[in-house]
Amino acid sequence: MSRRDVAIVATAQRPNEVGSTLTSVELILPVINDVIAKVGIERQKIGFWCHGSCDYMSGQPFSFVAAVDAIGAWPPIVESHVEGDGALALYEAWVKIQTGECDVALVFSNGKTTSGPIDRILNLQADPYMVTPLWPGFDSLSALQARACLDAGIMTEADMAEVAARSYRDALNNPIAYAKENVTAEQLLARPYTSAPLRAHDCGVPVDGANAIILAAGDAARSLAERPAWIRGIDHRIDTQRLGARSMTESSSAAIAAAKAGVGNDRIDIAELHAPYTHQEILLRRAMNLGEGTHVNPSGGALVSNPAMAAGLARFAEAAESVFSGSADRVLAHCTSGPMLQQNLVCVMEGE
Amino acid sequence: MSRFFLSLQEGRLEGTKGSDGRVYFPPAEFDPVTGEQLHEWVTLPETGTVVTWSWQSEPQPNQPLEHPFAWALITLDGAAVPMLHAVDAGDMARIRTGSRVKVRWAAERSGGVRDIACFDLLEGAS
The missing domain is CATH 3.40.47.10 (Thiolase/Chalcone synthase)
Known part of the structure; x- marks a missing residue:
């Protein structure tokens, strides 16, 4: 069919x-x-x-x-x-x-x-035998993933702060964004850890x-x-719910979903990535092979406003609006769900 | 999984061995490679290694410890994949990736992951 x-x-x-x-x-x-x-x-x-x-x-x-x-x-x-x-x-x-x-x-x-x-409430969606009884919270779990990425040398805390600074600055142009600030990565790095190695700016508001x-x-x-x-490709993939059994330093489900959605078939002008944590944006860019020519999260993304259960659909709205206005021809919208990028939905849209 | 939880209650750490020889703790009921049900159980030692960690500076209700502690993925010696638990490191400066840790059993056990109260750092062993 x-x-x-x-x-x-x-x-x-x-x-x-x-x-x-x-x-x-x-x-x-x-x-x-x-x-x-x-x-x-x-x-x-x-x-x-x-x-x-x-x-x-x-x-x-x-x-x-x-x-x-x-x-x-x-x-x-x-x-x-x-x-x-x-x-x-x-x-x-x-x-x-x-x-x-x-x-x-x-x-x-x-x-x-x-x-x-919300950090504790979402814990109710985790493994009910091995994870939920410990009440770790999503920030702490994401911090485990960030540490693994830092240890592996695939990013630095400065790289993560750069993601936040760019998002906070881009949000200045988005009237519906919540957190917005003309700030540099250096200024953000001077702020204290909240869930080390994460600082407040590493976690979506x-x-x-x-x-x-x-x-x-x-x-x-x-x-x-x-x-x-026009939706040219859309695909949803899920990694194992066993936190220890999946890679902390790559997102295989995001990579598969991106390939199935046809992300690599042509250039992507704008990618709205649902990355509630700074290191996750970097992981997603790597998984989807998004290069310098792609503007990631011009809206500010989920880092500057993270309405749980609506932040993913917001990425679709932002990406589609850039096609409506003619500012982009081929865009990517992404949604994640579960702890540490467990689920990933990737969609490629184009104007005619 | 009932065998796993009963063994925790009795103070033993039991994992399952997969078709590729890898030992899963917590146990996998079904082989992650072939999907077959797994029947071979392996008793593991109480020591392991931290593969990644984060710091809970302000503990929240119901978490394993009431003072600041580390969350960690810990691979028990002989196991192939890590598990999530808390490490009573006292201070963030005392723990690092690669730290050696040992199970601290809960005083009262009821057959669940909380039968492990937390992990302690093995002094001088990291």
């Missing part, structure tokens, strides 16, 4: 913030209305709605069901939920369109990351956020957007 051509035709994102007092429904509703208004489509024409979020963050099973209030369930709709980042929900929606059951899908995600200790994307197939996409961002 040949693949249907599918494109992102519109995106909407909330400004990232800390300490939001809104409910999840209140976070989501404006981006849903915004993204629908951008394409001017009737709601009934949206054949599939797919949501990414994490019930652990609200501490309530099936809390995601409440999100249906933000999209409206009458007349009846076809909808689904992914317990994970919205980018994984986008992958489900892409598959749904491939089946031919619908031509237009709306994907959305939200994370009220700052309402609890937890924020509350929400976003939404509309996907459409073929002629429907052409009718909804002037310059759709």
Whole structure:
């Protein structure tokens, strides 16, 4: 069966913030209305709605069901939920369109990351026998990975600080980014360790956020957007959940996903990498063979605003917007999930 | 996995041997290479080596130690892959990649990874 051509035709994102007092429904509703208004489509024409979020963050099973209030369930709709980042929900929606059951899908995600200790909450997703009972936290686990990379000589703490400084500076041009600062790597290196060998700037800033994307197939996409961002390749790979059994110094799942998505077939103008830690951006660039000609995370990326479960879909929104505007022709969007780059989803999009 | 947790409760470290001869601790139930169920168990010593570490300067509730400590991936002597646990190093300056460590058993054991209270540095052995 040949693949249907599918494109992102519109995106909407909330400004990232800390300490939001809104409910999840209140976070989501404006981006849903915004993204629908951008394409001017009737709601009934949206054949599939797919949501990414994490019930652990609200501490309530099936809390995601409440999100249906933000999209409206009458007349009846076809909808689904992914317990994970919205980018994984986008992958489900892409598959749904491939089946031919619908031509237009709306994907959305939200994370009220700052309402609890997210570093500890995400520990509940780790191996329930060997890891969760120790309560290590994602920062500490990522720090183990960073140390292994430093020991292996494939990066230095200065390289990591350079990633953060570039991201903080790029964020100055992004109105919805949370952390932004005109800072140099030298200034960042003078700051103390938080989870040695990581400093605060090495770890993505937890924020509350929400976003939404509309996907459409073929002629429907052409009718909804002037310059759709066509998905040319998309692939999702997972490394073993055994923390000690996978390499700390390379990401084989990211490398495979990038190859399957066709990253190496041509140049990449912009790569929006979901790297919540500085060393992970360097690992991902190496895994995907991204060279000097690729601008990585012009939005500032997940380091400057990391809304858990929405930060991956935000990468898709940022990459697609650069195609809409014509500032890029061939872009890469990436999402990771789980500790230490366990899962990697890679997508290549092009303008026509 | 029940044999593994029961052996921890009894103060023994048991891993499984894979088709390529590699010993997995914590044990692999299924061979990572062939996917076959693994049946050959190996008892490992209480000593091992730190392969990477990070520093928890402000311990959080329920973590293995209440004072600052190191998280580490530790490969037990004779094992092929490391496990995650805490090292009671006292000070960040005392631990490094390659440090030799030894299991400190919990006073009361119930058949889980917390039966290992943490690891201690082997003085002068690193």
